[in-house]
Amino acid sequence: MTSSNLAQNNIDLEDLYQEVILEHSRRPRFKSKLDGCDLCEEGKNPLCGDAITVYCKIQRNEHRPPCLSVCFHGSGCSISQASASMMCEALQNVTFEQAKKAIQNAEEIYTGKVSCSDDIEQDVQALYGVSKFPVRIKCAALAWKTMEWLLNHHFDESGSLKQKQEMENQSNTMNAKKKLKVISTDEG
Numbered sequence: 001m002t003s004s005n006l007a008q009n010n011i012d013l014e015d016l017y018q019e020v021i022l023e024h025s026r027r028p029r030f031k032s033k034l035d036g037c038d039l040c041e042e043g044k045n046p047l048c049g050d051a052i053t054v055y056c057k058i059q060r061n062e063h064r065p066p067c068l069s070v071c072f073h074g075s076g077c078s079i080s081q082a083s084a085s086m087m088c089e090a091l092q093n094v095t096f097e098q099a100k101k102a103i104q105n106a107e108e109i110y111t112g113k114v115s116c117s118d119d120i121e122q123d124v125q126a127l128y129g130v131s132k133f134p135v136r137i138k139c140a141a142l143a144w145k146t147m148e149w150l151l152n153h154h155f156d157e158s159g160s161l162k163q164k165q166e167m168e169n170q171s172n173t174m175n176a177k178k179k180l181k182v183i184s185t186d187e188g
């Protein structure tokens with residue numbers, strides 16, 4: 001369909017948003033358990049029953065900052081799944097700084113603070129449609145909040161990984177006992 005057709009048919013933006021979300025939830029990108037991942041965190045949205053694990057692989061570079069790539073696994077409503085899929089698509093080979101920025105931008109979209117931005121992947125902008133339904137914002141937020149928690153937990157403010165010993169303890173704990181963290185997506 002050409003853009004002029006789109007205009008003629010006056011397709012409702014909300015329908016378009018819904019289509020993008022449905023498409024992602026039907027065919028989620030980067031949905032797999034990542035064996036040998038460097039970091040992972042689990043998040044839950046008890047209000048809806050969404051549960052997502054975010055897996056993060058870190059590619060260390062000699063002269064450049066390390067790059068992160070993310071995939072996810074879990075189950076939940078179509079919004080939580082679609083949002084996780086969009087997030088993983090946005091967070092491939094990104095630096096810590098880029099990941100933080102993407103998470104921040106996405107939050108502005110799904111909370112309805114901004115409706116679009118050139119800095120944000122087009123599909124992620126579809127989450128703006130969710131902002132009109134406060135209960136569903138928590139579904140959209142889950143993957144991003146879990147990823148944000150992972151970054152804050154494992155990296156210091158400058159984007160360097162926290163001490164190795166600390167990380168090893170973390171992964172030992174993770175292997176020994178799967179613990180579910182309840183991510184709160186409440187506003188202020």
Ligand code: ZN
Pocket residue numbers: 045048049050076077078079080138139
């Ligand atoms: Zn949900």
